[in-house]
Amino acid sequence: MESALQLPIIDLSSQDRNATALSVRQACLDYGFFYLINHGVEETLLERVFDESRKFFSLPVEEKMKLVRKEHRGYTALYAEKLDPTASTDKGDAKESYYIGPLAGNATENDLNQWPSREQLPSWRATMESFYKQALLAGRQVISLLALALNLDENYFEKIGALDNPAAFLRLLHYPGDLRSLDEEILGASAHSDYGMITLLVTNGISGLQVCKEKSDRPQVWEDVIPIDKAFIVNVGDLMERWTNCLFRSTLHRVIPVGEERYSVAFFLDPNEDCVVECLQSCCTESSPPRYPPIRSMDYLKERLRLTYEDGFA
Numbered sequence: 001m002e003s004a005l006q007l008p009i010i011d012l013s014s015q016d017r018n019a020t021a022l023s024v025r026q027a028c029l030d031y032g033f034f035y036l037i038n039h040g041v042e043e044t045l046l047e048r049v050f051d052e053s054r055k056f057f058s059l060p061v062e063e064k065m066k067l068v069r070k071e072h073r074g075y076t077a078l079y080a081e082k083l084d085p086t087a088s089t090d091k092g093d094a095k096e097s098y099y100i101g102p103l104a105g106n107a108t109e110n111d112l113n114q115w116p117s118r119e120q121l122p123s124w125r126a127t128m129e130s131f132y133k134q135a136l137l138a139g140r141q142v143i144s145l146l147a148l149a150l151n152l153d154e155n156y157f158e159k160i161g162a163l164d165n166p167a168a169f170l171r172l173l174h175y176p177g178d179l180r181s182l183d184e185e186i187l188g189a190s191a192h193s194d195y196g197m198i199t200l201l202v203t204n205g206i207s208g209l210q211v212c213k214e215k216s217d218r219p220q221v222w223e224d225v226i227p228i229d230k231a232f233i234v235n236v237g238d239l240m241e242r243w244t245n246c247l248f249r250s251t252l253h254r255v256i257p258v259g260e261e262r263y264s265v266a267f268f269l270d271p272n273e274d275c276v277v278e279c280l281q282s283c284c285t286e287s288s289p290p291r292y293p294p295i296r297s298m299d300y301l302k303e304r305l306r307l308t309y310e311d312g313f314a
């Protein structure tokens, strides 16, 4: 029987930035996961995002397939993705999703997004764009707390250009509740760590998310992350783990089927594509040298996506 994890709760509106940064540091050392409250993303907007998400995933599959994922934007069908490329089953994860990438209005980035037609879903695009912008603001604040938590200038990641044109992707997820698998265990999302800097996640209140703090332990111990209404669940990604020489943990997680329909919204905040991710000076010493060589952010992310999807970034 899995137990529920008591993750720290970080209040983004707290005036005591240093105390908040200390709590963030402890959370990133211990779990690589924390709850985020008072994050500034409007509650009514969150409700609208779930509403619109539900409407999209309720469309006939032929309609959804017209927007099938291209340039890592658009719809991915049930079983199209396998987050754990080492999983023994051939079948992908029991979820469908929709990716939205950087929005137009950015000097160097064209809007490559695909959008459902206005006739079908009139307020869909505006809702997702508002959410994207608000989540990005919250994410930037979390990144500055992470910098403080690493005893760096709070604008460190801004200054090195990591957030000039962040590769931020909003992903709507839908886990149908009624899939039965007779012969094999198909997970909603198989075990993985996230690839980038940080992820902000919010769910429709249905549990299913689990984390495994020690990935090399056998048997692996999975603990439930119970959703808190309207709070984000924030987790550290692999690029942040590389930056910090594994001081901050990019923790293995998965979504198990709970027999109920589940929706979630993930906002992956990843660095500018040319940003070079290399061990922070404060995170290595002679006795603890860098564990990873420097890597260009997009090279790393593309390789991880190639392993997840047969067609990689396409």
Ligand SMILES: O=C(O)CCC(=O)C(=O)O
Pocket (backbone or CB within 6 Å): 171, 173, 189, 194, 201, 203, 209, 253, 254, 255, 264, 265, 266
């Ligand atoms: O839906 C969830 O709760 C988690 C999704 C997730 O881990 C991911 O998409 O990376």
Ligand SMILES: [Fe+2]
Pocket (backbone or CB within 6 Å): 192, 193, 194, 253
């Ligand atoms: Fe994830």
